[in-house]
Amino acid sequence: MSALLALERVSAGYGATTVLDDLSFRLEAGEICAILGRNGVGKTTLLRTIMGHTRLHRGTLHLAGRDASTLPPYRRARAGVGFVPQEREVFPSLSVAENLAVAARRGGAWTMERAFLLFPRLAERRRSMADRLSGGEQQMLSIARALMGDPRLLLLDEPMEGLAPVIVDSVLDALASLRAGGIAMLLVEQHARRALDFAPRTLVMDRGRIVHDGPSAQLRDDSERLAALLGVRGPEHISSRDGGAGDLRRAEAESGADDRDQRHIPEGS
Ligand SMILES: Nc1ncnc2c1ncn2[C@@H]1O[C@H](COP(=O)(O)OP(=O)(O)OP(=O)(O)O)[C@@H](O)[C@H]1O
Ligand SMILES: [Mg+2]
Numbered sequence: 001m002s003a004l005l006a007l008e009r010v011s012a013g014y015g016a017t018t019v020l021d022d023l024s025f026r027l028e029a030g031e032i033c034a035i036l037g038r039n040g041v042g043k044t045t046l047l048r049t050i051m052g053h054t055r056l057h058r059g060t061l062h063l064a065g066r067d068a069s070t071l072p073p074y075r076r077a078r079a080g081v082g083f084v085p086q087e088r089e090v091f092p093s094l095s096v097a098e099n100l101a102v103a104a105r106r107g108g109a110w111t112m113e114r115a116f117l118l119f120p121r122l123a124e125r126r127r128s129m130a131d132r133l134s135g136g137e138q139q140m141l142s143i144a145r146a147l148m149g150d151p152r153l154l155l156l157d158e159p160m161e162g163l164a165p166v167i168v169d170s171v172l173d174a175l176a177s178l179r180a181g182g183i184a185m186l187l188v189e190q191h192a193r194r195a196l197d198f199a200p201r202t203l204v205m206d207r208g209r210i211v212h213d214g215p216s217a218q219l220r221d222d223s224e225r226l227a228a229l230l231g232v233r234g235p236e237h238i239s240s241r242d243g244g245a246g247d248l249r250r251a252e253a254e255s256g257a258d259d260r261d262q263r264h265i266p267e268g269s
Contacts, residue, residue, distance in 0.1 A: 005063060005184070033203060034201070036192055036202060036205070036229070037205035038231050044188065047083065047188060080150070080152035081152075084157060089145065092130050093131065095130070097112065099130055100115055105149050110147045119141075135162060143156070153183070156187045159171055172198065206231070
């Protein structure tokens with residue numbers, strides 16, 4: 001059986017710049033893997049490389065046993081890769097229902113009604129323009145849009161970033177239900193504890209390389225190792241951007257953050 005995704009000695013980046021450096025890993029069908037690492041180590045670049053949005057300098061990328069190294073992004077999407085980028089990808093001047101309709105794939109397993117079952121909040125707002133939604137609702141729509149393409153592999157780049165705790169919980173519930181349904185996921189997440197609890201396997205990146213790949217339970221029980229891998233000063237610092245949900249919630253409460261942070265979403269993105 002070939003892996004769902006296989007990267008073999010991949011070096012990739014932007015133009016002549018190399019960000020990912022000789023990186024290899026495989027992901028099996030239905031496998032859930034978290035990707036951790038400090039800011040700027042290449043987590044987003046890894047997801048963008050899988051989707052075909054960067055320049056592959058060396059190495060190969062296979063999807064379900066087929067060489068996809070030179071395929072453009074839309075063909076990778078057709079081959080079963082769904083991408084939820086860090087900047088929530090929705091059409092601001094279309095309604096929720098229209099956003100889903102344009103992402104739908106003929107004959108696909110995902111319909112608008114199924115997306116609404118996963119995110120009841122979107123059903124309530126189906127006629128609202130996407131730019132009228134809260135940050136959390138936009139994130140749900142961004143995930144739902146990716147699902148409408150019927151992916152076997154979902155790439156999620158910090159989907160809980162900047163969301164109020166109650167919205168984080170509903171996004172996590174939805175992801176857990178997708179996990180139970182057998183979709184594979186690569187989840188980039190800044191909150192280490194949350195990621196380790198959600199994904200059975202964790203990759204840690206540093207400077208464009210994978211510096212750790214193993215069962216999440218191992219890292220969960222070894223906070224010193226985790227702290228060393230994430231380059232923080234000690235276990236007590238695995239908080240806020242790097243860790244515990246409890247710390248995060250406190251930080252959000254203190255800063256008054258909620259899910260109404262309307263992020264810039266480029267027109268026609
Ligand atoms: N479009 C781009 N052009 C050139 N360099 C880029 C581009 N995007 C990112 N980089 C560089 O690539 C490196 C990795 O960035 P990347 O966004 O992949 O990191 P990250 O791990 O996702 O960081 P964060 O945790 O802040 O999201 C950084 O040095 C960054 O400056
Ligand atoms: Mg990133």
